[in-house]
Amino acid sequence: MSCYENLIMKTQMNYSRHYSTYASGGTAVVLSKQKPLSYEEQIQEFVRRVQEAECIVVGGASGLSAAGGGDFYYSDTPSFREHFGKFADKYGFKGAFSGMMHRFSTRNEHWGYVATFLNTTQNAPIREPYLDLDRILQGKDFHILTTNQDTQFVKIYPEEKVSEIQGDHRFFQCSQCCQDETWDAVQPVADMIAAMGEGTMVPDELIPRCPHCGAEMFPWVRGYGNFLQGKKYEEEYEKISKYIQKNKDRKILLIELGVGRMTPMFIQEPFWELTNSLKDAYYISVNSEYQFLPEFIEDKGIAILGDIGTVLKDLRKAKEESAFV
Structure with missing residues (x-):
């Protein structure tokens, strides 16, 4: 088992023990009581940390895609109606995930919905927050860790720079797991x-x-x-684990973007543990709903409460302006 998998195993046990706390939108970790910096100060600190970092790990979760218009998963948004309207009208779905859980009367219609779901993400343009993030990372040594399955990161970066630990909409597997193989899903979905x-x-x-x-x-x-x-699953974990092991003694910046309360054990809490254990690590989170900074790393991180798209745009602008100072 890779080092990053071990971190997740530890945080999953914590999640299970305190499930009711997480389910209600909280965390079992004691949070800092320090007054946060002002937004402008946070952006300047973010820029400084990016510039000074010798390497960066970005943890991208669902909030990152939602900030760029990929907000059709949980609710009846305009983007949901745009892509899934005919199914919403017929079945009354209120979000893409509800359709994935629906028991259709025929497998033909089930696959009609699955194909629609996969086609929506496979062919989505690169969303603006990802493009802003890409500009922020230019010239830096970095690796991407993501729980998103929507292929946004692999549309920008080569496979070796991205760890997709929750899967990828470009691939099929046997539903019975009879073989340890994955197959292309892009052409079958198009057909x-x-x-x-x-x-x-x-x-x-x-x-x-x-x-x-x-x-x-x-x-x-x-x-x-x-x-x-x-x-393939193990290969994804091996990429992030090797990157962390290789860079554990360098000045490493851990950036968490858009982690919700359903899956804090994959990015958020492992990042907290890494920040605490690595001597020169620093942690920055951006979230539109939660401003969680643990007390035990309050001097090694900041938590920014705000729209991720806006924060990344402001960060990109500030970084570009600082290059000319």
Whole structure:
């Protein structure tokens, strides 16, 4: 098991012990009582830390994509209606995830919805917060860790710079995990979308099946079923673990973007542990809802409460302006 997996195992146990606290939007960790810097001071400190860092790890979660318009997962937003309107009208769904959990009367319609879901993220343009982040990271040694499955980061960076520890919408797996393999999902999804047209069902012959056992395939993602934690999964963890091990003695900046209360154990709390244990680590979080800075790292981090898109845009502008000072 990789070092980052070990961190997650530890924080998952903490999450399980204090589930009710997390479910209500809190944290079991004692938070700092220090008064935060003003927003302007936080941005300047953020710029300084980026400039001084010898390496950076970015932890990108759902709030990052939501800030750029990928906000169709949990509620009946305009973007949800744009991409899933025909299913919303027919079934009354109030968010993309509710459709993924729905028991359709036929597998043809189930796959019509799954194909629509995957097509939406596979073909989404790179969202503005990601482009701003890319400009902020220019010239730096960095690695990306993400729980997002929407392929935004791998549209910008080579695979070796991104650890997708919760899966990726570009791949299928066997729903029964009969083999430790993943397959391309992009072309099958395109074929299903073309065949479905304005309807909501795909033909029998396009329902993707495992070439080994004949069972239906399934998106290679955690959250909906039997997530395959095999070779590819371990490779994703190995990338982030090797990066941290290689750079543990350098001045490392840990940037957390958009972690919610459902999955603090994958990015947020491991970042807190790393900040505490690594001598020259510093932690910065940006979140539109929560301003959590643990007491035990209050002198090694800041937590910025604000819209992630706005913060990254302000940070990018401040960083570019500072280059000319």
